[in-house]
Amino acid sequence: MPGLEMYKTAIVGYKSNNSGGHWWLSDADWRALEEAGWKVNWVKDSPSIKRYGGLDSDGRWIGALATSASRTGLPKKMAVAEFEMVTGQFAADKGCPCCGEPHAFYYLKFEDDEYEIDWDLEDGDW
Numbered sequence: 728m729p730g731l732e733m734y735k736t737a738i739v740g741y742k743s744n745n746s747g748g749h750w751w752l753s754d755a756d757w758r759a760l761e762e763a764g765w766k767v768n769w770v771k772d773s774p775s776i777k778r779y780g781g782l783d784s785d786g787r788w789i790g791a792l793a794t795s796a797s798r799t800g801l802p803k804k805m806a807v808a809e810f811e812m813v814t815g816q817f818a819a820d821k822g823c824p825c826c827g828e829p830h831a832f833y834y835l836k837f838e839d840d841e842y843e844i845d846w847d848l849e850d851g852d853w
């Protein structure tokens with residue numbers, strides 16, 4: 728598809744929030760995302776969670792196998808559409824009014840040798 732070339736190295740990040748006191752993605756959802764080409768950040772591999780001893784004996788953190796993931800090579804809109812198709816979730820779900828939205832998507836920018844979150848960058852701003 729023409730126009731997608733510029734997104735070849737673009738990374739869309741996803742962060743899950745346990746809005747309403749439960750995680751919105753199931754174990755199967757995370758595995759399906761990985762299957763679909765997403766890089767899932769499994770909590771058992773997280774150095775910071777390990778360092779602070781937050782990992783449960785079954786490799787979960789507060790019951791979750793993962794709370795974030797990223798997708799390389801797609802504009803945000805397409806990455807979000809893919810996420811909805813794979814998980815059956817509604818990306819713009821408002822979730823619980825006090826806890827906030829369960830799903831957040833953002834661009835990751837590579838700058839000064841590290842990736843930085845850019846919440847404001849829109850599709851086409853590259």
Ligand SMILES: [Zn+2]
Pocket residue numbers: 746747748823824825826827
């Ligand atoms: Zn709440």
